[in-house]
Amino acid sequence: MPPITHTSELSSTVHYETRGDVAVIRLTNPPVNGLGDTLRTGLAAGIAAAATDDAVRAVTLVGEGKGFCGGADLRQFGTPAATAQPTVSEVLQQIRDLAKPVVAAIHGFALGGGYELALVCSHRIAHRDATIGLPEVDVGLLPGAGGTQRLPRLIGTDAALELIQNGTTVPAPRAAELGMIDACVDDDVLDAALAYLDDTGVAGAQPRLDDLPPPAAGDADFAAARRRVRPSTRNGVAQLAAIDCVEAATQLPIEEGLPLERASFLRLLESTEAKALRHTFFAEKQAAKVLDIDRSVQPRPVERIAVIGAGTMGTGIAMAFANSGLAVDLIEQDRAALERGIELVQRNYEATAAKRRLDAVQVEQRLALITPSLDLDVVAQADLVVEAVFEDMAVKKDVFAKLDAIAKPGAVLASNTSRLDIDELARSVSRPRDVIGLHFFSPAHVMKLLEVVRGESTADDVIATSMAVARLINKVPVLSKVCEGFIGNRMLTPYRREADFLLEEGMTPERVDRALETFGLAMGPFRMSDLAGLDIGWAARKRLAPTRDTSLRYSRVADVLCEAGRFGQKTGAGYYRYAEDSRKPVADPVVEQIIRQCAEEDGVERREITDAEIVDRCMLALVNEGARILGDGVAQRASDIDVVYIDGYGFPAYRGGPMYYAETLGLAEVLRRIQTFEAAHGAYWAPAPLLEQRVAEGKESFD
Template sequence: MSTVNYELIGDIGVIRLNNPPVNALSHGLREGIWGAIKSAQEDASEALILLCEGRTFIAGADITEFGKPPQAPMLSEVITEIENSHKPVIAAIHGTALGGGFEVALACHYRCALKSAKVGLPEVKLGLLPGAGGTQRTPRLAGVSAALELITSGNPISAAKAESMKLIDRVISDDLLKGALAFARELINRKAPVRRVRDIHIDPASIPEGLFDEFRQRLNKRARGQLAPQHIVTCIEAATQLPFDKGLAKELDLFIECLLSDQSAALRHMFFAERSATKIKGLAKDTPTREINSVGIIGGGTMGGGIAMNFANANIPVKLVEINQAAIDRSLAVIDKNYSISMKKGKLSEAQKTRSLSLITGTADYAELADVDLVIEAVFESMELKQDVFARLDQICKPGAILATNTSYQDIDQIAAVTNRPEDIIGLHFFSPANVMKLLEVVRGSKSTDTVIATAMQLAKTIKKVPVLAGNCYGFIGNRMLRPYAREAQLCLLEGATPEQIDTVMQSWGMAMGPIAVGDLAGLDIGYKARQGLSKAEKGDSKTYCIADALVEMGRLGQKTGAGYYRYDSETRARSNDPEVLAVIKAQAEAHGVERREIPDEEILNRLIFALINEGARILEDGIAQRPSDIDVVYAYGYGFPPHRGGPMYYADRIGLKKVYDTICTFRDLHGEAYWAPSPLLARLAQEGRTFANWVDDQS
């Protein structure tokens, strides 16, 4: 079947595109559109409609063609053919019109869309910018400020929003073809002109003074170190200063620069990594799953309440179990407050908030969980407490119910051992705040069945999470790697760095937050309490926690007490350095016989990042992660690792495993083998001149 078909309906030509599953702009589709527009110039049609079959309008470029030799006609040539048509061309949009697909629509002379449709230019999420006129046409229709927000965020908008921004001319309620034909008939009857967006002039006087500089500064905070967002601003600025064709040339130059950049390569890696993470090795595609129509959650604290919101947002009823009515009321009040914050940000309507809240009910009676399909335990990190919870659930919950723990590091099998259904036990490790963070570590126990695993992975999609399967070990993937990362931060403090230096180095490199500030945000008492339950041997070298312990014992627990490694303003939470902390650090260094020195920024960066990589390699050796890219997904979505660096394992490949290995050997010689013994896998790959990526290819 041809990807492009053409028919005349009266005097209106309808060009139908059909390139399943998402009508991506493949070479065949581009060629078909170009030919149909060209030939329609000579027939009896008075207007043309561009319409897509299937579930969506053109959803974007064919990403599988990235890196391959280009084939004519290029997208820009197709767009020129559409724009130069002497008959009005109307884009009829349903589903999503994204990236190059929306650029095609912008080249049309008019646009209509179903009210359920969404449009957008998400290229920035792949480290790119719209390369076929998106940065030049969007500000001409929507205005400069709106274009800056739309294109640098990359987020799609509804048809109604697009109409209000003048990106869509008509929103259609039901039948798209019928509505598009009626719209075309109106245009023909009133002899509407061929309206080319390129001909719209942007009045420089309409642009607020300093707008572009101000927006660049905002991006320096929101998209620190990223190339594409800043280039997008430059392109939109060019649309206000240059003739259209010169603006297009500028856009194309910067698009190519982005396309060839390390950042775009890393973000494209993350795009595919996220999709690979959902594929479970050895799990048959036809593995049955269980329906999850109701959920129970044990513990209504910050984590439990956030988890409840995920299910309510997906229209799944939740029973939230707390110890008494007062605790239930507190939990529901916090959930209500969180929804109100989202409303104020325009992320949901009052009706959506009301509906979601109606799906969350509190109870102090475990017996009310007898018929739920899934229970998630989210209590304090105590094995004894968790085992008590699961023993009770085992007696109450119906056969076939999945029992999950939200533990961050406890042994899943030990928890499952107190039940008579270990095959139905699994880890579902959410990340805080659970209603915001996208990552979900799905932790398989030794007896977790394929059905339970498949159900958990499918459920993640239902609640809009990015799932990664992890094996059962202390800390799983993310927190196991976090230990050496945090260890090196503590040792750098002891050896001569300041909290501010460490955080600045890591944030400047691209981490969402530095490790010291993260400790203050999470609360220093959490780690302190966890260490109290460990033996001296389990705690390890006191150098790795002595500073944190000293601060906790001084009552400095972090942001919640107004003081931790930093001091915090009681109203704004703005942080400032505190000489008292520097004195504590120096005293601990002296007590442990550590001679302090000036530590170069590069050493701090390498010690923290290479510690992650080395532990990641061990995780691969142990079979805890299925593939290196799964580790990258965990760190990008759960721990603030900069996606434009591609995750720790991709970053290691990019800079070369030999360099990583040699540096780790240097650290081993300087700081001891206890912390810096190179992973055998890393050592072997480095010596063979290979990468983690081609190692995993060998395992497939």
């Protein structure tokens, strides 16, 4: 590498140096080198310096720290810094107009605006471990700095549309195959970039993308791409806008395509959907931070995991660990059950491979990480033990008693329970500080959410370990204290209560489901119950029956269905009926008859109900209970509750979660509607004290 002949700081986040006849502009805005105001200022100054220095024949852009550039600084959106001069577009225009070759030397990542910065350069090289792409649709936006116009010109319209519409990021070797970068290297990217520039003819080796004509549409089917965007699609508005812009790239010169793209970006930026998705983005990052544990607390080392139980949940949990390269012992007490579990794991991996998300080698590697066993003593090797047996306290206590005797000192003992009392379970062993709840969501190898349930005795380093492990296996962890149902299922209870009451008051399962799915839920409550199994909720209701307030209204519809053996898809009938080997729900007159009979016997008057009331009753029941949870200190922050419902229960991300949704309605308006329901339906609708407090204080948010 040539020695440094000149160095200067162009801004607080950009460093400039010359190495021989190459100017090196280094982005120093960790952790992601976001394109904030100071970075834009420094980058513009660096390009200007290179342009006027006759001794400089070429420029290399390189990032400091973990990556090249992660794109726009989302923290500055909505602030004066976001629109301060120079803008991103102005800086990119400056690079485009530079009459010298510019190489983007990418390590770590080049995402969103970071890759758009690379696209405007004349050349792009990347370390083989880098990740590259335009994921803006994930936060409700589209590439707004030339991505939709330049990428089709670089790699072809069909491939560009696929990447942009889906927000797909790819590893550098794949990016090289697609033509997104010019070279993939194993060496230091700055060394590689300088060597690349020494290659004769590089300066004129290829035309700038902006000089190319509109690309042919080729195999890109824009109509089909639009059809794939369903009403419930998390980022559907952004996807449709991105499709429009990519199509425009095939029709317009870049001088017209860039302003069209920018206008679409700015429209999305101020949309309610994009604001909600940005809220979700930051909420998921915040959720992993534990407010009352000192940062000096270190996680315990976790190298080997044991999972107890090879049913649907246990196998999914084992796969979640194996997918991240962790060795897992999958333990069962019955050979037939263990064999069924391993067969299920194999079928799941084969299904993933059939979708070309894994190759045969990767399938074998992951299967090899899961060791089936009938010997509970192998738990002695584990740093983390996850119990995933039947949801019954006596059964779980029996397992934990055995774990207490076998597990090594310091091993984390976790229960995959959705409702049971972690404190009671912890009191049954000699090491309550090591006990924690890890509530995975089914299918555990797919669902992002992990509720981490801290008991009253759980050690701080056990909490830190659980949060770290969750991130290691690509889960979004949310911390909860112990209560009935924790965060998610505690809120689900009033939500389902109102859905059940609506049936008795005049609705059908399909009408309630349709209204809530139109609102944006991935699945209505009755379709969801049929999928999960009605027997699960029935068991919980029977367990809680002795403490239920009999003076309050209670819907018997679900109980009657269960008494008739209608447990959902698993029995071919629940709230709907199902043809053999079919998951398509069909309205069942028998269910409507049961609903009418229960309503008549309980004296419930049936009436016509609007879709708006269905949505309000169910959504505001969630919100009111969420406010109670927050007021009780069960959840750390309102945004954690939003994460639980978006990542675990199919709440539409483009509405930001139930608590954010309430804030968009206005807390005063939410309180007014809840008070109206209280007057009509009684004590269930008593407003949460925290909601009343926030409104009295004139606050617009729960936190």
